[in-house]
Amino acid sequence: MIRSRWSGAHTFALFAVLHAVAVLIGRATVLPGQQVSLAWPAAGVAVLWLMWTQRPAAVLVTLALEQAVLMVATGASPVLAMTATLAALLQTWLVVAVLRRWVPGALGTGGEASIHSLPVLLRGTASVAIGCAAGALVGSAGILLETGSLSWVDVALWFGRQLCGVMIVASVGHLTWERLTQPHRRPAAGAPELALLWATSALAYTVVFTHELPVAFLVIPLSVWCAVRFSTYAAAVHAATSGAVAVVVTMLGVGPFSLIDKAAVAALITQAFTLVLLMTALVVGSVRDQREDVVGQLVRSEATAAARADLLTAMNHAMAEGLVLVDASGTVVQANDSARRLLASTSARGATSTSAYELLRPDGSPLPSSEHPSRRALAEGETAPTDIVLPLEDGTRRVLSVRATRLPLGFEPGSGPVALLVYRDVTTERAESRRLAEFAEVTAHDLRSPLTTVRGWASMASSELAGDDPSVPRAHDLVAKALTGVTRLGDLIDEMLDHALAEGAELRPEPLGLAGPDGLVQDLGDLLAIPNLTVHAAGDHTVLGDERAIRQVFANLLGNAVKYADPHRPLAVEVRILGRGSRIRVEVSDNGRGIAEQDQETVFDRFSRSAPAASVAGTGIGLAVCRLVVERHGGTISCRSGPDGVGTTFTFDLPARVDG
Incomplete structure (x- = not known):
């Protein structure tokens, strides 16, 4: 509920308060008789504030007013307050501007990440x-105007305190910002080790900063320990806390840095020490983090590649087409399930x-090894689809349409090119093509016969009427015979259409009652x-089928009974x-x-008729239509004589029909 009420105005006010507090803390580090602070955490707060805001002008105005008023209120001269405020505005704006150009993927610059790679850290530090x-x-110009003199220590102290203020406060603040808005990284160690780290750090800093020996470098490994075992956020907090302790005890005149005569130089050295701790932890x-990101990306890439490989393998094995990889020696190095099933059914x-497989040309002659699609593909690069006959162990033959392509990379690195063979079983298609060719041939013959008859009778009728002594009755008789041929031609076309519909039309099953009035x-x-x-x-006589097709079956059978009656x-x-059961x-x-016994199988073929039916006009298509319709309804049809x-x-x- 509290989070849902928080708005941008609340965050703006929070930053304003934090900046004011940071200015007061910085002013508290002014040495007696001096006007310049030894530490300036407000610089880091200002950078974070400007990175967060969508109203930079309002932020810069608020920054200027707060810093100028509070500096004057805490004893700074108007000249120093004005120049320090101008310096802070320029510094804050320039840092954020360069960050947005050099580090565009970070929070506040267009991205969602913080300091998790060395390039980001280096570009951010340079900014x-x-x-x-x-x-x-x-x-420094303000100091010169205020005091009339300027030393390198003044310039270095100003630069150092601003650099430390931005790096320490902004780094910790930016990592905190990420932690509050983005998923956390899981640390390598747990809470017990973290407690041990802080206890060890407290003991080490107590020993180092209660003696005047220059052994402050001994605490640097603690920052390394924290950075290696815990998150970058924890490492930055640890380094910032350690640095703050060093600055405070030095200002109190305790520790190795307090031995430096000049307080300003001591403060500068202390801040440099803090910066070393922070940079060590951040680096x-x-x-x-960068290594973990790279490793994680590699693991994800490997998992993705493995998943894609598994998917491709599953797709290959699910294909009805056969896929075979053959190397230059003629060895099958890989095959999908369809190919393996077919090859396993051969004598090999x-x-x-x-070379173990017998391959034939479509005409039945052996296929020379030089014409094998894999060899041709390795030599030519690619082959057009070619029909090859493959004899099986059970004596049947399969017709395969094979296309081969050379692949430059083998199945294993350095194995040389291989040929990819893609084959499709076209046995049924080729048989159907032959049947269609035969059908076209017979159809052309059967259509030509009545057409020839019609043409002959019509020609004779025309000649009769054009003669010197035309006989109208004879011409009428000739025309009647021609019309009989036309009728036969129409019947043939109708039955051919019935056959085409029975073979290819979409079936629309519905309940059909067969018996009853x-x-x-x-x-x-x-x-x-x-x-x-x-x-x-007997029992239910309702079938589930296409009405037009089922009606055609009964019409053909009952019509044949009438046509071929004795x-x-x-x-x-x-x-x-x-x-x-489920069938009727x-x-x-x-x-x-x-029907003669020897004709009882062939009468269901197209244009096939039994011997007793030869004397009756017919096309030989009706029973073929019956078989097509019955088979498309999942059944079989046969005949026998009495x-x-x-x-x-x-x-x-x-x-x-299925009830329910």
């Missing part, structure tokens, strides 16, 4: 140094050498005027419907001419 140098020039911490049983069988019997049609149905006996047709079995029997070759019974099954 601070440039700004502090500019501020030192303006501030070690940022290098460690998955051998790793391509309103059933599909009785409806067709009435349309075909079958005088003696009997329908027997003229020596009355036609009788019997339809028996029997439910068997149908038998259509007649007492017609029958006793002594009298009549024919067609048996097929269709899917039953």
Whole structure:
């Protein structure tokens, strides 16, 4: 609830208070008889404030007013207060401007990170140094105007205190800012080791700064320990705290730095010591963070690469096409599941050498090794899709369309180029192409015959009418014969269209009742005027199928019963419907001419007709349509003749309606 009420105005006010407190702390470090402070933490607060704000003008005005008023209020001369304020404004603006140009990925400069790499630390330190140098020039001018003299110690002290103030306060503040707004990095050590570190640090600083021996360097390893084992934020806080202790005890006249005669120089050396502690902690911490980031990125990249490799492997194995890698020696170095299954079904049983496999041309002749797609690809770079016949162990043959490409890099580094073979099993397609070619040939022949007949009768009728003694009755008879040919041609085209629809049209399954007065069988019997049609149905007689296609099956079978009826006996047709689980079995029997046993398989082929049917006009497509429709509904169809070759019974099954 408190966080939800916090706004930018609250943060602005907080920075204003922190800056005012920092100015007062800095003014508290002014030595007796002096006007310049030995430490200036307000410089770091000012940089953080300007980096955070979206209203830089308001921040700079507030900074100037606070610093000028508080400096005058604490005893500074108006001239020094004015020049110090101008120096602070220039320094703060320049530091932030250079940071945003040199370190654009940090918080406050357009990014979300803090000090976690050595380049960021070095560029950030250089930005601070440039700004502090500019501020030192303006501030030193103020000292010169105030005192009438200026020494290198004054310039160095001004630059040093500003540099330390920005580096210590801004570094710790920036890392704190990141810690409050970004996910934390997990330290290598836990709370017990952290407590041990602080206890050891307290003991070490007590020993070092209660004696006058110059052994302050002995505490530097503590900063290294903290930076190696804990976060950069913890290391910066540890170094800043240690430096603050050093500055305070030195100002109190205790410790090795208090032996320096000039207090200003002692303060400068103390701040330099603090800066060394901080930079040591930041360098070690940022290098460690950078290493962890690089290692983490490598781990993520490796995991991503492994995941992509697994995905590619899964994709390759899921492909219906076969993928095979063959090296220059003809060895199969890699194959996906589809390829392995096919190669395992040959007499070579998955051998790793391509020479172990028998390969044939489409005409059945052996394929020379020089024409193997892998060898051609390695020599030519790429081959066009080529049909190759692969005999299997069970005696069947598969027709493969193979395309090969040379890959410059092998399966392992330094193994040389390999050939990638991509094959597709086109056995069914090639067989269908042959059937289509045969279909086109037979169709052209069957269409040409009635067309030739029609042309002949029409020509004769034309000649009759154009003669010297035309006979209209004879011409009429010739035209009637031509019309009969046209009718036959139309029937052939209609049945070819039925075949095409049965083979390729989309099926729309729906419940269809077969038996009963309103059933599909009785409806067709009435349309075909079958005088003696009997329908027997046991159990449910409702099938689930495409109405147009199922109707075509019954129309063809019942129509054939009428067409091929024996003229020596009355036609009788019997339809028996029997439910068997998820299927419904149908038998259509007649007492017609029958089908010879040797023709009972071939009558379902296109344009195939039995011998007894030769005397009756027909196309030989109707039963092929029946088989296509039944098979597309998941069933089979067969036929048999009755006793002594009298009549024919067609048996097929269709899917039953599923209740619910």
